[in-house]
Amino acid sequence: MALIIPQRYKQKLLPETTEIAIKGIKEHFQVELAEALNLRRITAPLFVLSGTGLNDDLNGIERPVSFPVASMGDRKAEVVHSLAKWKRVKLHSYDIAPGYGLYTDMNAIRADEELDNLHSLYVDQWDWEKTITAEDRTLDYLKDTVERIYGVVKQNELRIYRQFPHITPILPEKVTFIHSEELLQAYPELTPRQREEKAAQKYGAIFLIGIGNPLSNGEPHDGRAPDYDDWITTNSEGYIGLNGDLIFWNPILSTSFELSSMGIRVSPESLKAQLEQRGSMERCELNFHKMLLNNELPLSIGGGIGQSRLCMFLLQKAHIGEVQASLWPEDQIEQCRKAGISLL
Secondary structure: OOOOOOOOOOOOOOHHHHHHHHHHHHHHHHHHHHHHHOEEEOOOOOEEEOOOOOOOOOOOOOOOOEEEEHHHOOEEEEEOOOOHHHHHHHHHHOOOOOOOEEEEEEEEEOOOOOOOOOOOOEEEEEEEEEEOOHHHOOHHHHHHHHHHHHHHHHHHHHHHHHHOOOOOOOOOOOOEEEEHHHHHHHOOOOOHHHHHHHHHHHHOEEEEEOOOOEOOOOOEOOOOOOOOEOOOOEOOOOOEOOEEEEEEEEOOOOEEEEEEEEEEEOOHHHHHHHHHHOOOHHHHHOHHHHHHHOOOOOOEEEEEEEHHHHHHHHOOOOOHHHOOOOOOOHHHHHHHHHOOOOOO
């Protein structure tokens, strides 16, 4: 998306007060998320070794920031894109029982991002993962988890209102669940992004199910790596996919706003099917994939929740640079300055 400059934008908190509000959101949200999902906090890496299969491949085209490690014979390390697969290995290492899980602060650098109101070189999110049973690998379990997360977001929206009464809540009472195929049938002439905007504006908050598998038009709604979310298994409603995106309508920018990507993780069977569909069977030789195919890793559900994005949405900011320090093109900085958007 191109840079959006809202008409007559007025920041609701000065930068100094914004910093105080950010601190409060980050302190409260992670505690309440842990309580809602039965998670405990662990420490996470900033980088992993290349060639292990642990790094998140995102859409498969983003280049990880990498560097040689001198004391390890110049073996290459990569700054993480996310911790989608690393977390599942940790569930195994810590022998975390079904119904319980972990979360961590994930910091990443995504050098190929197109910088705009929502996208930054710097990505910070709460990455979480939870052990489940085979019986939990259902759409109902996914929906229940989404509703728990949405409830925590609503709690924090209300807390911000009580602290700053001029920032009034905008989220609906409930999140609406829609499958990406339903959205295609409703708006066949629109692009995936435009379909999201239509649904988000109509409902205020949606969870869009089924991201990664080709739809009836032969194209996936959006890209997903084939080795963490399960997007090939048929769910209880007859559609394909046990994953999705939590998306809000952002009235400040008049656009859809993705807060979280999450899903039930691949089983050995769905991993094979997804790798085959993508023509990536060579990944079966990587350490992570070998462990999964050998049933050494627990079944799980997991996702990531953008920290800066949450702060941006709850504080009703127009640019993610108002709640995090990063790098921006000079012309973007100037456009924001003229519009009264204070980048940190």
